[in-house]
Amino acid sequence: MKKILLATTMLAGTAGFAAAEGAVALSGSAEMGIWSDAYGDLQFWQDVEVKFTMSGTTDGGLEFGAVIDLDETNVDAASGQDYPSAYNDDSGTSVYISGSFGKLTLGDTDGALDWALADMDNGLTSITDDHTTHVAWFGGSDMDGKAGADGQILRYENTFGAFGFAVSLEQADEGEGLVDDTFGIGVKYTANLGGTDVNLGLGYQDSGDRDGSAIGVSAAATFGGAFTGKIGYISFDDSSRNLDSHIGAELTYVSGPIGVGVNYGKVEQVVGDSYDSWGAVANYDLGGGAKVEFGYGSDVNGLGDDQWSLGIGMSF
Amino acid sequence: MKKILLATTMLAGTAGFAAAEGAVALSGSAEMGIWSDAYGDLQFWQDVEVKFTMSGTTDGGLEFGAVIDLDETNVDAASGQDYPSAYNDDSGTSVYISGSFGKLTLGDTDGALDWALADMDNGLTSITDDHTTHVAWFGGSDMDGKAGADGQILRYENTFGAFGFAVSLEQADEGEGLVDDTFGIGVKYTANLGGTDVNLGLGYQDSGDRDGSAIGVSAAATFGGAFTGKIGYISFDDSSRNLDSHIGAELTYVSGPIGVGVNYGKVEQVVGDSYDSWGAVANYDLGGGAKVEFGYGSDVNGLGDDQWSLGIGMSF
Amino acid sequence: MKKILLATTMLAGTAGFAAAEGAVALSGSAEMGIWSDAYGDLQFWQDVEVKFTMSGTTDGGLEFGAVIDLDETNVDAASGQDYPSAYNDDSGTSVYISGSFGKLTLGDTDGALDWALADMDNGLTSITDDHTTHVAWFGGSDMDGKAGADGQILRYENTFGAFGFAVSLEQADEGEGLVDDTFGIGVKYTANLGGTDVNLGLGYQDSGDRDGSAIGVSAAATFGGAFTGKIGYISFDDSSRNLDSHIGAELTYVSGPIGVGVNYGKVEQVVGDSYDSWGAVANYDLGGGAKVEFGYGSDVNGLGDDQWSLGIGMSF
Numbered sequence: 004m005k006k007i008l009l010a011t012t013m014l015a016g017t018a019g020f021a022a023a024e025g026a027v028a029l030s031g032s033a034e035m036g037i038w039s040d041a042y043g044d045l046q047f048w049q050d051v052e053v054k055f056t057m058s059g060t061t062d063g064g065l066e067f068g069a070v071i072d073l074d075e076t077n078v079d080a081a082s083g084q085d086y087p088s089a090y091n092d093d094s095g096t097s098v099y100i101s102g103s104f105g106k107l108t109l110g111d112t113d114g115a116l117d118w119a120l121a122d123m124d125n126g127l128t129s130i131t132d133d134h135t136t137h138v139a140w141f142g143g144s145d146m147d148g149k150a151g152a153d154g155q156i157l158r159y160e161n162t163f164g165a166f167g168f169a170v171s172l173e174q175a176d177e178g179e180g181l182v183d184d185t186f187g188i189g190v191k192y193t194a195n196l197g198g199t200d201v202n203l204g205l206g207y208q209d210s211g212d213r214d215g216s217a218i219g220v221s222a223a224a225t226f227g228g229a230f231t232g233k234i235g236y237i238s239f240d241d242s243s244r245n246l247d248s249h250i251g252a253e254l255t256y257v258s259g260p261i262g263v264g265v266n267y268g269k270v271e272q273v274v275g276d277s278y279d280s281w282g283a284v285a286n287y288d289l290g291g292g293a294k295v296e297f298g299y300g301s302d303v304n305g306l307g308d309d310q311w312s313l314g315i316g317m318s319f
Numbered sequence: 320m321k322k323i324l325l326a327t328t329m330l331a332g333t334a335g336f337a338a339a340e341g342a343v344a345l346s347g348s349a350e351m352g353i354w355s356d357a358y359g360d361l362q363f364w365q366d367v368e369v370k371f372t373m374s375g376t377t378d379g380g381l382e383f384g385a386v387i388d389l390d391e392t393n394v395d396a397a398s399g400q401d402y403p404s405a406y407n408d409d410s411g412t413s414v415y416i417s418g419s420f421g422k423l424t425l426g427d428t429d430g431a432l433d434w435a436l437a438d439m440d441n442g443l444t445s446i447t448d449d450h451t452t453h454v455a456w457f458g459g460s461d462m463d464g465k466a467g468a469d470g471q472i473l474r475y476e477n478t479f480g481a482f483g484f485a486v487s488l489e490q491a492d493e494g495e496g497l498v499d500d501t502f503g504i505g506v507k508y509t510a511n512l513g514g515t516d517v518n519l520g521l522g523y524q525d526s527g528d529r530d531g532s533a534i535g536v537s538a539a540a541t542f543g544g545a546f547t548g549k550i551g552y553i554s555f556d557d558s559s560r561n562l563d564s565h566i567g568a569e570l571t572y573v574s575g576p577i578g579v580g581v582n583y584g585k586v587e588q589v590v591g592d593s594y595d596s597w598g599a600v601a602n603y604d605l606g607g608g609a610k611v612e613f614g615y616g617s618d619v620n621g622l623g624d625d626q627w628s629l630g631i632g633m634s635f
Numbered sequence: 636m637k638k639i640l641l642a643t644t645m646l647a648g649t650a651g652f653a654a655a656e657g658a659v660a661l662s663g664s665a666e667m668g669i670w671s672d673a674y675g676d677l678q679f680w681q682d683v684e685v686k687f688t689m690s691g692t693t694d695g696g697l698e699f700g701a702v703i704d705l706d707e708t709n710v711d712a713a714s715g716q717d718y719p720s721a722y723n724d725d726s727g728t729s730v731y732i733s734g735s736f737g738k739l740t741l742g743d744t745d746g747a748l749d750w751a752l753a754d755m756d757n758g759l760t761s762i763t764d765d766h767t768t769h770v771a772w773f774g775g776s777d778m779d780g781k782a783g784a785d786g787q788i789l790r791y792e793n794t795f796g797a798f799g800f801a802v803s804l805e806q807a808d809e810g811e812g813l814v815d816d817t818f819g820i821g822v823k824y825t826a827n828l829g830g831t832d833v834n835l836g837l838g839y840q841d842s843g844d845r846d847g848s849a850i851g852v853s854a855a856a857t858f859g860g861a862f863t864g865k866i867g868y869i870s871f872d873d874s875s876r877n878l879d880s881h882i883g884a885e886l887t888y889v890s891g892p893i894g895v896g897v898n899y900g901k902v903e904q905v906v907g908d909s910y911d912s913w914g915a916v917a918n919y920d921l922g923g924g925a926k927v928e929f930g931y932g933s934d935v936n937g938l939g940d941d942q943w944s945l946g947i948g949m950s951f
Contacts, residue, residue, distance in 0.1 A: 025663075025923060025924040025949070025950065025951035026951060027661050027662065027663045027685065027951050029343050029345070029371075029661065030343065031341075031343045031371060031373040031385070031387075033373060033383075033384075033385035033414045034414070035385075035414040035415075035416065035423075035425050039494075040493070040494075042495070044493055044494035044495050044496070045494045046490055046493045046494035047425055047471045047473055047490060049412065049413070049414045049425045049426045049471060050412075050414075051373075051385045051386070051387040051412040051413075051414060051426075052387075053343065053371045053387060055661075055663060055685050055705075057663040057665060057683075057949070057951040058951070059923045059924045059925060059949060059950075059951055060923045061921035061922050061923045061925045062921060062922030062923060063921060063922070065921065065925070067665075067923075067925050067947065067949050068665075068949075068951075069663070069665035069667075069683045069949065069951075070683070071663075071683040071684075071685060071705065073371075073387065073389070073705070096681065096682075096683040097681070097683075098665045098666070098667040098681045098682075098683060098949070099667075100667065100925075100947060107667075109667050109679055109681045110681045110683075155679045155681060157679055174678055174679060177672070177676055177678045178671075178672075178676035178677045178678035179674070179676050180676070289377035289378060289379060289381065290377045290378030290379070291341060291375045291376045291377045291378060291383075292341040292375045293375060293377045293381070293383050293416075315383065315416060317341070317373070317375060317383050317384075317385065317414070318341065318375075319341035319342060319343050319373035319374070319375055319384075319385075345659045345661070345687075346659065347657075347659045347687060347689040347701070347703075349689060349699075349700075349701035349730045350730070351701075351730040351731075351732065351739075351741050355810075356809070356810075358811070360809055360810035360811050360812070361810045362806055362809045362810035363741055363787045363789055363806060365728065365729070365730045365741045365742045365787060366728075366730075367689075367701045367702070367703040367728040367729075367730060367742075368703075369659065369687045369703060389687075389703065389705070605693035605694060605695060605697065606693045606694030606695070607657060607691045607692045607693045607694060607699075608657040608691045609691060609693045609697070609699050609732075631699065631732060633657070633689070633691060633699050633700075633701065633730070634657065634691075635657035635658060635659050635689040635690070635691055635700075635701075
């Protein structure tokens with residue numbers, strides 16, 4: 004999605020302004036098409052979104068910013084704030100500061116495990132997100148935003164050459180201390196194996212007595228400039244949610260305006276059978292911000308019902 | 320309302336940007352005044368709105384875009400989407416693509432009957448819409464967005480010289496197929512009669528067993544550059560809503576900053592008496608986007624109670 | 636908060652536009668930090684806001700405009716409009732026109748008493764507003780937006796040299812006339828006392844049988860360019876809310892990037908003991924729109940429980 008830096012661009016040409024205090028960038032997206040839901044009902048789909056991306060720099064060189072989407076402005080119910088109710092923490096938004104010390108992000112952002120691991124989203128989009136919402140899809144976020152947590156994650160990250168790491172904290176009950184918080188740590192490393200860069204990730208998150216803990220690894224690499232393969236695995240110590248392990252993989256081909264991909268996920272349970280599901284996605288770039296998008300998810304409700312969509316995705 | 324094309328304007332003067340991927344235009348409107356409601360209670364009125372208008376062009380020359388208002392961002396309840404509830408189709412928004420093949424619009428847009436027929440809105444505005452919300456007002460939309468339908472209309476339209484046509488489809492129940500969908504077809508033709516252009520419209524919409532069908536015609540012409548007259552008529556085959564016919568007419572005078580108009584509507588029912596109502600509107604353009612606006616509706620609740628407003632409408 | 640005048644800036648450099656019809660300015664703010672609530676629970680705090688500020692000028696030189704925040708777009712419940720429910724008066728927004736005759740503002744704005752009196756907010760900010768939300772905090776707004784009123788205030792104001800005055804009206808029940816409206820009048824005067832400007836305020840608001848009436852005075856002055864002191868007092872004739880008087884004071888020190896302040900408030904009741912509370916605030920300006928902000932309120936729930944916050948406030 005293209006970002007339009009309104010303030011800075013204009014200020015550059017406007018002597019009347021004293022000094023830029025920051026910029027509010029405005030970008031938009033829209034979707035138009037058809038989708039078939041889990042009941043097999045074929046229907047229209049349209050969606051429009053506007054995003055505000057804000058950024059600034061302190062006199063000392065610290066960068067700071069925030070992001071909010073147009074549909075994230077009335078979120079009291081989901082805010083997780085228990086006192087006072089009028090306080091609205093804008094779930095879905097995030098705020099950051101960064102500098103030579105690294106970067107600190109607070110809000111609707113990835114925990115350290117999710118941050119470290121690859122997402123099996125094929126780097127492509129479908130209008131109703133079919134290829135990333137099937138039941139066993141692997142996104143690395145299994146330990147974030149769970150029951151009792153408030154969805155506000157604080158994450159610190161930094162990078163040293165090919166090595167990056169992050170630590171994160173998500174509070175369980177707004178600091179009341181009755182339920183355990185979730186701590187996380189993650190590392191990323193880019194290894195050059197025979198001329199090919201392989202992105203490795205390793206992460207751990209622990210939510211104490213709430214949802215147990217999990218450790219995960221992933222690897223991703225692009226071959227021949229067109230094929231990207233990813234694989235990820237998370238092992239849970241989590242009796243409360245009956246989770247034993249989650250594995251995921253994807254294969255994606257991108258060439259010129261064409262992108263196609265498939266992904267697969269499988270969840271092993273502590274008690275009961277394992278279940279798996281897969282997704283497929285295809286994009287054709289029409290240029291100017293428009294893409295033809297197809298998506299498929301093999302099981303979107305745990306009953307084996309699939310879902311697909313076909314339409315045009317637009318970015319402005 | 321003036322549209323401000325942010326991105327394109329700025330990008331033109333900014334060599335640093337690679338290529339425009341589309342534009343997000345920002346415009347606003349506001350109202351300030353007094354109104355007297357159906358109970359005769361005289362009170363303050365203020366309203367503020369922001370609109371985002373997005374547009375782009377593909378490499379192949381297709382145009383695409385979308386529109387969303389600031390108050391249309393949390394519409395789950397009205398979205399009509401029955402599964403899954405988290406899916407939000409942004410009722411009130413619309414998305415389109417257009418090219419040499421014509422134009423395809425999806426969302427909160429007119430069905431083909433409404434598209435073809437004239438609106439008796441006098442082309443003028445009042446702060447509480449008194450002149451277009453009286454009970455028998457004729458807007459041509461009698462067959463759109465009715466009970467059971469999801470409010471998402473897909474419309475295809477094209478123009479050949481003085482002739483235009485459109486077809487439309489509104490689903491009744493998100494593709495479940497239990498309730499009949501609404502199909503429509505409409506044509507527009509501009510006839511030159513004795514030196515005066517007369518805009519003619521003819522449309523038909525059929526909702527099957529749901530709300531029956533309707534056929535409508537309208538004619539509109541401007542005389543002497545100042546007077547505009549319109550007349551419209553819809554005949555229903557609609558037992559479920561007790562509608563037999565709907566007639567509407569308006570007369571508008573516009574000269575320089577002044578615009579005044581009256582409109583009239585009358586509904587014949589299958590069973591029971593007919594009912595009618597009328598509206599009046601006057602605008603005085605102050606320039607710069609501000610207008611003094613007066614509006615009146617003779618019956619806004621079916622009980623004969625009238626409503627009026629007086630204030631300033633602003634566009635930015 | 637910095638305002639970015641999008642339209643005017645761009646139009647100046649764009650010959651293709653016919654004439655500016657007004658401008659929509661986009662600005663943003665964000666907060667990031669920790670706060671301790673009244674229960675002593677220490678937790679994360681993040682908040683993101685976008686504001687749209689619109690302005691225009693008529694051909695005759697009248698200025699007009701409106702303001703709306705991103706989180707004020709779905710306010711039916713709070714709108715106070717009782718008929719029809721679909722009408723939304725956008726509480727939280729305001730609209731104005733101004734010219735040589737003065738300025739007329741409608742919406743979420745100060746009544747004349749509040750307009751005339753000083754706010755004990757120290758001119759500084761804290762991320763969870765701790766220093767301005769303690770129970771006896773003095774903001775001068777005791778007579779605005781009370782039970783039964785609709786929160787829409789109409790205020791006329793004008794200035795003659797060092798002298799300014801305002802009158803205001805807030806309706807109690809959307810013009811039904813069963814409950815008394817609130818009228819107000821206020822005056823401001825800047826007196827030069829021994830070389831120091833002292834800003835004086837005097838105001839009166841009367842809500843009839845609803846919440847009685849109140850008269851208030853305040854004085855504010857800055858000494859030596861760094862210290863600002865304010866004091867205010869309101870005397871109530873208000874049996875329904877058990878209010879006898881409200882006194883408030885603040886002392887603020889600002890020098891370079893540093894601002895620190897304390898404020899105090901005390902409420903005398905007609906029946907029962909008086910109660911008081913105090914707040915403290917400290918800001919350190921990092922430049923570029925970012926500030927480190929600390930806030931404290933000694934009693935935020937009437938039970939003696941305090942609240943504090945520490946974080947970064949950002950403006951874009």
